[in-house]
Amino acid sequence: MSANVGIEVLGLKEALKELNRIDPKLRREITRDFKQIVKPVITKAEALLPSGAPLSGMARSWKGKSGADIMSWMDNRVKKNLKPFTSGKQVRDSFSGYRQNLGVFGVRWAGPQATIFDMAAEGQLSENLTAKYGQPSRVIYRAYNSAYQDVNRQVTELVNKVMKQTNNAMRI
Amino acid sequence: MSVVLNIVSAFDEKGIKKAQKAFSQLETTTQKASYALKQYGGPAAIAAIGAITAGLTKAVKAAAEDQKSQEQLKIALENTVGANKLQVAAVEDSVTALMYQTATADDALRPALSKLIRATNDVTQAPVSYTHLTLPTNREV
Numbered sequence: 001m002s003a004n005v006g007i008e009v010l011g012l013k014e015a016l017k018e019l020n021r022i023d024p025k026l027r028r029e030i031t032r033d034f035k036q037i038v039k040p041v042i043t044k045a046e047a048l049l050p051s052g053a054p055l056s057g058m059a060r061s062w063k064g065k066s067g068a069d070i071m072s073w074m075d076n077r078v079k080k081n082l083k084p085f086t087s088g089k090q091v092r093d094s095f096s097g098y099r100q101n102l103g104v105f106g107v108r109w110a111g112p113q114a115t116i117f118d119m120a121a122e123g124q125l126s127e128n129l130t131a132k133y134g135q136p137s138r139v140i141y142r143a144y145n146s147a148y149q150d151v152n153r154q155v156t157e158l159v160n161k162v163m164k165q166t167n168n169a170m171r172i
Numbered sequence: 173m174s175v176v177l178n179i180v181s182a183f184d185e186k187g188i189k190k191a192q193k194a195f196s197q198l199e200t201t202t203q204k205a206s207y208a209l210k211q212y213g214g215p216a217a218i219a220a221i222g223a224i225t226a227g228l229t230k231a232v233k234a235a236a237e238d239q240k241s242q243e244q245l246k247i248a249l250e251n252t253v254g255a256n257k258l259q260v261a262a263v264e265d266s267v268t269a270l271m272y273q274t275a276t277a278d279d280a281l282r283p284a285l286s287k288l289i290r291a292t293n294d295v296t297q298a299p300v301s302y303t304h305l306t307l308p309t310n311r312e313v
């Protein structure tokens with residue numbers, strides 16, 4: 001489940017790829033810079049997380065047909081799965097016709113617990129979650145909204161920096 | 173399963189490239205125009221193009237009539253009072269002013285004025301007679 005909330009840039013993925021080829025150190029610096037920029041969002045999101053299972057039943061172990069663990073809620077694991085990403089992956093079509101890997105800079109919260117807690121909108125479970133934690137999105141978009149102006153401004157500067165570095169290198 | 177928030181995403185130019193490719197494959201300008209209209213306007217837009225064409229034909233016809241009436245007025249002025257270019261231009265200006273004042277089309281005003289100039293042999297007398305005699309008739313029509 002993904003959504004684009006900020007800026008769309010043409011050729012940024014290619015620029016990052018090029019930067020990685022020219023100066024891998026600088027490329028890693030970009031990742032570090034972005035982590036720093038979205039730190040307020042991550043901090044806010046972590047603050048919005050409940051301590052302990054959001055609903056009592058979510059502390060239990062739920063397993064899917066494959067036997068994979070869907071739930072139980074463990075604070076450390078859920079918190080660890082919330083992190084910023086910088087992606088140079090090539091954009092491609094998914095089997096269902098959607099475009100994949102469009103994100104370049106963003107925040108990902110991995111795990112079924114995250115998706116259920118953040119976005120569940122139908123059924124008894126979601127009603128109980130809404131009663132306790134409000135409408136979806138309950139964490140990640142809310143955290144972004146609290147700091148989006150600063151984040152967008154700084155990210156734009158970062159994107160300009162990447163583009164400038166790549167252009168300079170190409171001029172050489 | 174994960175929730176992803178893309179703060180900066182790659183601009184997806186797939187749709188644009190697809191449209192460009194389809195567009196470049198079309199051979200003639202007309203085909204290109206109708207392709208664009210089908211994509212973005214549908215049958216209504218094609219009907220509108222028909223209306224525009226009809227409108228343009230009318231406009232061209234009107235312009236030709238306007239030109240003809242200007243020529244006739246110019247000839248009448250030159251033949252009757254020996255008007256020069258500047259005088260013809262001044263009469264044209266007065267026709268334009270009269271058109272706005274009376275909300276009467278200039279190509280309806282010019283033939284009437286030509287007739288009056290021929291009858292009176294006087295450029296100053298003709299417009300006066302014109303306003304008194306012709307315009308009420310035009311309004312009644």
